[in-house]
Amino acid sequence: xxxxxxxxxxxxxxxxxxxxxxxxxxxxxxxxxxxxxxxxxxxxxxxxxxxxxxxxxxxxxxxxxxxxxxxxxxxxxxxxxxxxxxxxxxxxxxxxxxxxxxxxxxxxxxxxxxxxxxxxxxxxxxxxxxxxxxxxxxxxxxxxxxxxxxxxxxxxxxxxxxxxxxxxxxxxxxxxxxxxxxxxxxxxxxxxxxxxxxxxxxxxxxxxxxxxxxxxxxxxxxxxxxxxxxxxxxxxxxxxxxxxxxxxxxxxxxxxxxxxxxxxxxxxxxxxxxxxxxxxxxxxxxxxxxxxxxxxxxxxxxxxxxxxxxxxxxxxxxxxxxxxxxxxxxxxxxxxxxxxxxxxxxxxxxxxxxxxxxxxxxxxxxxxxxxxxxxxxxxxxxxxxxxxxxxxxxxxxxxxxxxxxxxxxxxxxxxxxxxxxxxxxxxxxxxxxxxxxxxxxxxxxxxxxxxxxxxxxxxxxxxxxxxxxxxxxxxxxxxxxxxxxxxxxxxxxxxxxxxxxxxxxxxxxxxxxxxxxxxxxxxxxxxxxxxxxxxxxx
Amino acid sequence: xxxxxxxxxxxxxxxxxxxxxxxxxxxxxxxxxxxxxxxxxxxxxxxxxxxxxxxxxxxxxxxxxxxxxxxxxxxxxxxxxxxxxxxxxxxxxxxxxxxxxxxxxxxxxxxxxxxxxxxxxxxxxxxxxxxxxxxxxxxxxxxxxxxxxxxxxxxxxxxxxxxxxxxxxxxxxxxxxxxxxxxxxxxxxxxxxxxxxxxxxxxxxxxxxxxxxxxxxxxxxxxxxxxxxxxxxxxxxxxxxxxxxxxxxxxxxxxxxxxxxxxxxxxxxxxxxxxxxxxxxxxxxxxxxxxxxxxxxxxxxxxxxxxxxxxxxxxxxxxxxxxxxx
Numbered sequence: 001x002x003x004x005x006x007x008x009x010x011x012x013x014x015x016x017x018x019x020x021x022x023x024x025x026x027x028x029x030x031x032x033x034x035x036x037x038x039x040x041x042x043x044x045x046x047x048x049x050x051x052x053x054x055x056x057x058x059x060x061x062x063x064x065x066x067x068x069x070x071x072x073x074x075x076x077x078x079x080x081x082x083x084x085x086x087x088x089x090x091x092x093x094x095x096x097x098x099x100x101x102x103x104x105x106x107x108x109x110x111x112x113x114x115x116x117x118x119x120x121x122x123x124x125x126x127x128x129x130x131x132x133x134x135x136x137x138x139x140x141x142x143x144x145x146x147x148x149x150x151x152x153x154x155x156x157x158x159x160x161x162x163x164x165x166x167x168x169x170x171x172x173x174x175x176x177x178x179x180x181x182x183x184x185x186x187x188x189x190x191x192x193x194x195x196x197x198x199x200x201x202x203x204x205x206x207x208x209x210x211x212x213x214x215x216x217x218x219x220x221x222x223x224x225x226x227x228x229x230x231x232x233x234x235x236x237x238x239x240x241x242x243x244x245x246x247x248x249x250x251x252x253x254x255x256x257x258x259x260x261x262x263x264x265x266x267x268x269x270x271x272x273x274x275x276x277x278x279x280x281x282x283x284x285x286x287x288x289x290x291x292x293x294x295x296x297x298x299x300x301x302x303x304x305x306x307x308x309x310x311x312x313x314x315x316x317x318x319x320x321x322x323x324x325x326x327x328x329x330x331x332x333x334x335x336x337x338x339x340x341x342x343x344x345x346x347x348x349x350x351x352x353x354x355x356x357x358x359x360x361x362x363x364x365x366x367x368x369x370x371x372x373x374x375x376x377x378x379x380x381x382x383x384x385x386x387x388x389x390x391x392x393x394x395x396x397x398x399x400x401x402x403x404x405x406x407x408x409x410x411x412x413x414x415x416x417x418x419x420x421x422x423x424x425x426x427x428x429x430x431x432x433x434x435x436x437x438x439x440x441x442x443x444x445x446x447x448x449x450x451x452x453x454x455x456x457x458x459x460x461x462x463x464x465x466x467x468x469x470x471x472x473x474x475x476x477x478x479x480x481x482x483x484x485x486x487x488x489x490x491x492x493x494x495x496x497x498x499x500x501x502x503x504x505x506x507x508x509x510x511x512x513x514x515x516x517x518x519x520x521x522x523x524x525x526x527x528x529x530x531x532x533x534x535x536x537x538x
Numbered sequence: 539x540x541x542x543x544x545x546x547x548x549x550x551x552x553x554x555x556x557x558x559x560x561x562x563x564x565x566x567x568x569x570x571x572x573x574x575x576x577x578x579x580x581x582x583x584x585x586x587x588x589x590x591x592x593x594x595x596x597x598x599x600x601x602x603x604x605x606x607x608x609x610x611x612x613x614x615x616x617x618x619x620x621x622x623x624x625x626x627x628x629x630x631x632x633x634x635x636x637x638x639x640x641x642x643x644x645x646x647x648x649x650x651x652x653x654x655x656x657x658x659x660x661x662x663x664x665x666x667x668x669x670x671x672x673x674x675x676x677x678x679x680x681x682x683x684x685x686x687x688x689x690x691x692x693x694x695x696x697x698x699x700x701x702x703x704x705x706x707x708x709x710x711x712x713x714x715x716x717x718x719x720x721x722x723x724x725x726x727x728x729x730x731x732x733x734x735x736x737x738x739x740x741x742x743x744x745x746x747x748x749x750x751x752x753x754x755x756x757x758x759x760x761x762x763x764x765x766x767x768x769x770x771x772x773x774x775x776x777x778x779x780x781x782x783x784x785x786x787x788x789x790x791x792x793x794x795x796x797x798x799x800x801x802x803x804x805x806x807x808x809x810x811x812x813x814x815x816x817x818x819x820x821x822x823x824x825x826x827x828x829x830x831x832x833x834x835x836x837x838x839x840x841x842x843x844x845x846x847x848x849x850x851x852x853x854x855x856x857x858x859x860x861x862x863x864x
Contacts, residue, residue: 064767067758089771096769108760112858113782123768158858174768 010077011181011214012038012061017074017084019056019065019238030056030069032238040181041212045229045246047219047261049449050420053238058184058218062099063091079181096123100175102204104187106167110159117155120174129178142173145210146203165196172204176211183208185217189224193312193476194520201227201522202533220449222261223522226250227529234258246526261450262524267457267483269306271502278303278470279324279438283333286316286323293319294494297333301438301487306464306471308485308502310478310517316494317474321440324472325359337438355385358431362443364423368415374401374426375411381433400429404459421452428459432467442474457484478521482506490514541863542854549850553843560839561613565606568828568835579622596622609829613836619829623822636833640815642719644837647814650730651799654737659792662742666749666788671776673754685743697736697809704732715810733810737803741795748791752784786853793849801838 019031031053038044038061046054059066063076063083076083078099083091095101100123103109110119120142121135130138136155143151146169159167168188175183188204189197205228208215217228225232225246232249234241234257242255253259279301286294294316301307309317322328324335326346335342337356343349361367368377378397382388388396398408404425415423424444431439441460445453461484463469475481481488481502488505490497492513498505510518519532576592577584593599597608612619618636665685669678688696705713711731721729753776756762765779804816815834822830854860 059767062767066763092766092769092771094769095767101764101767103760103764105760109764111761111765111779111783113779113856122770126769158862160859161862161864 009040009079010037011040011042011079012036013075013077014057014061015075015077017057017060017076018072019053019060019069020072021056021066021069023068027070030238031060033074034235034238034240036061036233038182038214038216040214042231043208043215043217043229045217045219045225045232046235047222047225047232048235048241049220049451051237052235054218054220054235055186057235058186058216059101061182061216062095062101062184064095064101093127097127097129097178098180099182099184100178100180102168102171102175102183102185102188105191106171106188107159107164107191109171110167112159114158115155116157116159116162116170120155120170120177123174124178127178135177139173139177142176142207143170145207146170146173147199148173163196165192165200168192168200169203172200172207176207176213179211179213181214183213183215185215185228187219190219190221194478194522195312195516197224197522198520198529198532201529204228205529221522222250223524223528226524226526227522234261250524250526267454269461269484269486272302272305272486275303275305277301278338279472280336281320281324281333282336284320284323284330284335285332286319286328286330288319288328292331292494294323294330297491297494297496299489299496299499301470301472303470304464304468305486306461306473306484307487307489308473308475308481309489309491310475310481311491312476312517314493315491317491318442319494320491321359321442321472321474324440325357326354351385355434356437357440358434358436358438359440359442360424360427360431360444362446364420364427364447365415367427368423368430370415372414373411374413374418377415377426378429378433381430385434396433400432403432403463404429419452420448421455424448424456425459428456428463432463436469438470438472440472440474443476444473445480446475446477453480460484478518490517492517542861545854545860546851549847549854553847556843557839560843561610561836562606564832564835564839565602565609568832569602571826574826609832613833618833618836621830622827623825623830636829639830640818640833640837643813643815643818645719646717646812647800647803647816649726650733650737650803650812650814651796653727653730653734654741654799655796657734658738658741658795659745661738662745662792663749663788665742666746667753667776667781669746670750670753670757670780671772681746685746688739689743693736693740693803693805694809696739697732697806700732700736701809704735713810715812717813730812733803733806733812736806736810737799741798745788745791745795749784749788752787753780756780756783782856785856786849789849789852789856790846793845797842797845800841 014034014036016033016035017031018029018033020027021030022028034053034057036044036057046058048054056066056069060071060076063078063086065071071084074084078094083094110116117136117139120139121130121132124130124135124138125132129135139155140151143154148154148166148169154162154166154170162170172188185204189200192200201224215228217225219225229246231243232246233243234249234255236257241257242249242253244253249258250262253262277300279299281297281299284294284297285292297316297320299307299309299320309320311317319328323330326342326344326349329344337353342353346354375397378400379393382393382396397411401408401410406422406425410418410422410426415426418426427444445456448456457480460471464471473481473485485502487500488502489499490505490511490513497511497513505514506518508515522528574589576589576596576598580589580592590599597605600608609619616637618640621633621636621639623633665681669681672678701713704710712729713732715729715733717726717729757775757780762775762779765775770779801816803814804820806812807814807817815837819831819834822834
């Protein structure tokens with residue numbers, strides 16, 4: 001091959017790749033014959049829902065398969081070598097050298113036993129790309145380029161001593177340290193708060209541009225991928241749906257599936273009639289041990305409406321829910337429900353007071369006993385609160401299943417036999433079984449794919465109308481808030497920043513924190529990040 | 539004060555508290571033993587007055603709490619009391635200090651335990667790490683099966699098999715391990731070889747399997763995948779990325795087995811006629827020599843607590859979250 005056209009050569013060429021995974025005693029296809037071409041310096045976004053095979057494909061581009069997976073067919077040609085034909089020790093010569101990886105959870109992906117700088121520079125030193133002191137100097141320079149605080153000394157810390165957003169940037173520095181030809185980013189900002197996400201995205205984008213590194217960016221978040229990628233490939237069930245240049249993909253997707261992904265956020269709620277408050281939280285202070293987490297919190301929830309509580313991790317939104325339910329007795333202040341003051345401690349509340357407030361959790365998985373069938377899970381509150389037994393109970397369980405749009409056959413299933421969305425529906429049915437007036441939804445859709453999220457949100461809205469329910473909807477996801485809420489409460493560091501009607505909170509002028517939060521939510525515009533940073537820097 | 543030092547001091551305090559509770563338990567357990575030393579020594583024919591006089595002489599007529607305080611007070615100063623045996627009613631007292639009885643035996647026991655530990659711990663770690671490294675290979679399966687086999691047989695059986703093989707059929711080592719204070723070191727090592735070998739076979743399986751399990755358990759962590767994707771070889775992944783995070787469980791199981799070497803090897807001592815502290819204690823129980831039984835039990839308790847304390851401290855100092863707080 002002549003050196004003249006080397007530039008035009010693809011860095012990676014994946015041909016008809018098939019990967020299988022082993023589970024339930026047999027091999028299942030995960031990737032069903034996908035092609036992928038990536039040029040030097042190009043950034044490709046891989047998007048799709050869970051189970052689409054995007055992480056598997058991203059790792060396969062490095063020639064890596066997770067334990068329990070195998071490549072059954074196809075080629076992965078990286079710079080002229082078919083990685084699929086190499087054994088592990090041959091591939092080790094590429095990993096950490098010509099290709100690197102940035103994982104989703106930086107907190108779990110750094111070895112807790114070693115200092116950050118040693119982990120950052122390990123690959124570059126191992127492959128003799130740089131000697132130790134040069135590698136460390138370079139790492140510090142990368143830390144600085146990635147806007148990490150104290151770039152000279154932050155590397156001397158251990159992973160648990162820095163925050164999640166900082167770790168994610170250190171991991172980007174680690175990926176960049178050997179100056180690879182390819183970086184695979186696997187959902188690198190999914191676990192971060194939006195305001196942190198902006199910083200990390202900016203840092204990653206600028207460093208990838210600076211060194212003209214090719215990258216594969218895996219995510220389920222379209223707005224994020226729009227900022228990073230030159231081209232976008234959409235995957236579903238291990239097949240490619242379509243691939244196009246980013247702007248074209250955003251404005252004119254060709255396939256119906258892609259269009260459905262794009263349109264999820266079109267959900268809109270008709271504003272509820274403003275009624276008198278059903279729940280009033282007044283001047284609440286709360287603490288875990290000596291650590292005070294809520295400071296003088298006031299929230300009022302009108303009957304029959306949805307009040308969304310938004311905030312980042314550590315803002316105190318879940319703690320507020322724990323105080324309302326009595327799981328964490330407040331230090332000061334009171335909670336009025338229907339004009340009645342609720343006892344602080346759960347133990348002091350009557351059965352009736354417990355019945356009218358129910359809760360739905362983020363992790364439907366862990367909120368259900370894995371050994372109980374749907375019948376037992378939904379039947380328990382029916383028996384406990386309403387004394388229903390035998391045929392009456394059975395009838396009511398079936399009614400509830402019908403309400404959450406699942407048919408009768410689900411009654412004997414175990415949680416492990418349900419999909420993520422179905423599990424969350426069962427949790428909703430369990431909450432409804434108590435005939436509550438008020439339901440606290442704590443991040444109920446954040447563990448779900450977008451299309452499944454939409455189904456759950458629609459169901460919650462329908463149930464609200466039919467049963468005149470009031471929701472306190474805790475979330476960090478602004479687009480969910482826009483979709484379903486009547487009123488919005490913004491919380492930060494244990495304080496309420498503002499509360500008001502959705503239209504008021506979302507239209508300027510904003511308090512500073514609300515402004516920061518709202519402006520950090522990625523938009524489906526490839527120039528959004530650039531424009532945002534220009535605005536913030538000016 | 540560094541938080542690790544604080545934790546370590548806290549653990550030390552807890553260890554002392556445990557020791558206090560254990561001393562109470564030892565004392566009351568022995569208090570509840572059936573039979574009476576005076577009666578046993580003097581025989582059925584002795585009159586009640588003689589027995590009472592004998593009991594008075596030994597201080598057995600004092601109320602339990604006084605005797606407990608005397609015992610604990612003495613133990614703190616290194617005085618475990620005087621053995622009951624060797625006394626008789628006739629007046630001549632040939633009894634010995636408990637400490638003089640226990641000390642040479644304890645020295646023998648510690649010697650055997652150390653020799654075994656010096657062989658068994660590195661061997662277990664090596665086998666555990668390599669079998670994790672070559673997981674599910676023929677090597678791994680062979681190691682697992684062999685160690686499981688040796689741990690499954692009773693100790694005396696292993697001991698007799700070794701005697702049969704290495705003392706009888708191929709007379710390399712002596713079958714009797716009778717050592718005393720005058721035995722020179724090389725001779726001592728030679729005579730202790732078979733008991734040490736037996737004990738090694740008994741304890742290796744546990745430590746080796748725990749090492750293997752602790753490492754394999756970590757191999758599923760995201761940071762191990764990350765290490766592989768940074769080009770680390772399998773050996774580097776295990777030694778540099780998994781092992782440093784696996785010390786706490788490994789240290790615990792090693793401590794447990796070392797404690798067993800001190801307190802639980804009476805069967806092996808009997809088979810090889812090795813004069814260790816286990817035999818001493820069994821003999822003392824038979825002859826109702828209460829001060830000796832109490833002394834042995836207390837030393838066993840100290841061994842257990844001390845070794846577990848060390849394992850705890852290893853767990854703390856190998857945990858960067860504790861060693862380098864935020």
